[in-house]
Amino acid sequence: xxxxxxxxxxxxxxxxxxxxxxxxxxxxxxxxxxxxxxxxxxxxxxxxxxxxxxxxxxxxxxxxxxxxxxxxxxxxxxxxxxxxxxxxxxxxxxxxxxxxxxxxxxxxxxxxxxxxxxx
Amino acid sequence: xxxxxxxxxxxxxxxxxxxxxxxxxxxxxxxxxxxxxxxxxxxxxxxxxxxxxxxxxxxxxxxxxxxxxxxxxxxxxxxxxxxxxxxxxxxxxxxxxxxxxxxxxxxxxxxxx
Numbered sequence: 001x002x003x004x005x006x007x008x009x010x011x012x013x014x015x016x017x018x019x020x021x022x023x024x025x026x027x028x029x030x031x032x033x034x035x036x037x038x039x040x041x042x043x044x045x046x047x048x049x050x051x052x053x054x055x056x057x058x059x060x061x062x063x064x065x066x067x068x069x070x071x072x073x074x075x076x077x078x079x080x081x082x083x084x085x086x087x088x089x090x091x092x093x094x095x096x097x098x099x100x101x102x103x104x105x106x107x108x109x110x111x112x113x114x115x116x117x118x119x
Numbered sequence: 120x121x122x123x124x125x126x127x128x129x130x131x132x133x134x135x136x137x138x139x140x141x142x143x144x145x146x147x148x149x150x151x152x153x154x155x156x157x158x159x160x161x162x163x164x165x166x167x168x169x170x171x172x173x174x175x176x177x178x179x180x181x182x183x184x185x186x187x188x189x190x191x192x193x194x195x196x197x198x199x200x201x202x203x204x205x206x207x208x209x210x211x212x213x214x215x216x217x218x219x220x221x222x223x224x225x226x227x228x229x230x231x232x
Contacts, residue, residue, distance in 0.1 A: 004162070033219070043163075043208065043222040056219060091162050107153050107165030108220065 006092050006111035013118055018080040021114045024073055025094030033108060034067055034077050035091040043091070049075065050097065082118045089113045122146045123211050125223035133231055138196040140226050142209030145190065149211035153220060154183060154194045157206045166207075167194070199230045 005024040013019050025032050033048040047057040049069045057067070064083070069075040079086055093108035124143045132138045140154075150171040155163035169176040169183045169192070176183050182195045196203055206227050210220040 035222075042224040045219065045221070048219055093162070107155070107168055108163075109165065110155075110162030112160070112162050 004092055004094050004109050004111035006090075006114050008114060009112065011114060011116045013082055013116070015083055015118055016081045017118075018078065019082045019086075019116060019118075021077040021090050021092075021116070023075045023077070023092030023111060025075070025092070026109055027073065029094035029096050029109070030072070031095045031097045032069060032075050033093045033095075034075070035093065035110075036088045037091060037113070038088045046077070046090075079116075082116075084118045087117050089115050121224075122149075123209055123221050123223040125207075125209055125226050127226050128224070129227045129229070131229045131231065132199050134201055135198045138194075138199045138203065138228055138230065140194040140196075140207050140209075140228065142192050142194075142223055143190055144192075144211050146211070146221075147190065148213055149221075151212045152183070152185060152192050153210045153212070154181075155208040155210060155222075156203075157208060157225070163208055196228075199228075201230050201232050204228055204230050 004026055007022045011019060031050050034046040035043050036046055037043050044059055046059045047067045048055055052069045052072055065079055067077045091110050091113045093110040095108045122145050153168040154166045156166050157163040167178050167181050167183050169185050171187060174185050180196055185192045206225045208225045209223040212220040
């Protein structure tokens with residue numbers, strides 16, 4: 001398995017432009033998570049899906065952010081319009097939930113991240 | 120309100136010695152805890168986990184201890200190796216919440232040869 005695949009790895013864009021980040025989760029995983037990492041706020045959950053349905057988007061900072069999961073093998077995170085404060089590393093992760101019981105291991109598998117710079 | 124805290128931003132140990140990374144949480148409803156390791160320019164990698172029904176879980180050189188009454192968990196690495204140098208994140212989740220995890224800020228471990 002190639003793991004969780006994110007694209008692009010790096011994105012530099014001008015303020016006001018639309019940015020789309022892409023994620024392909026591990027086949028068979030039914031939960032997908034978008035996290036953002038910054039120096040100030042650490043790793044913060046933006047939104048997560050279970051069986052392609054958004055479960056909790058309370059971490060999405062503003063209406064400028066939107067996420068979709070049209071099928072089990074693809075998700076996008078869109079920022080429109082982008083602002084310099086959106087600069088961060090954005091991680092996508094997937095997992096299999098629920099596992100086979102309380103002792104099951106359902107740690108996430110993370111992608112390598114997309115480093116976004118908005119100038 | 121930060122629900123998962125790693126109070127030590129960094130830790131340095133000698134190769135072969137024990138590394139102990141600590142994590143505290145405030146939400147008593149958390150019932151599943153995980154540790155991740157992160158190298159630069161890579162995503163975090165799952166390392167080890169523990170359910171709240173246990174107080175210890177061991178996997179090779181890595182052992183996680185959970186003290187529910189103190190809302191504290193720790194990760195022990197014995198013996199430490201230079202390749203263990205990375206940022207370690209503690210995470211906590213609710214079993215009933217589709218695996219949603221709350222992460223600490225991380226501790227940078229440096230293992231010196």
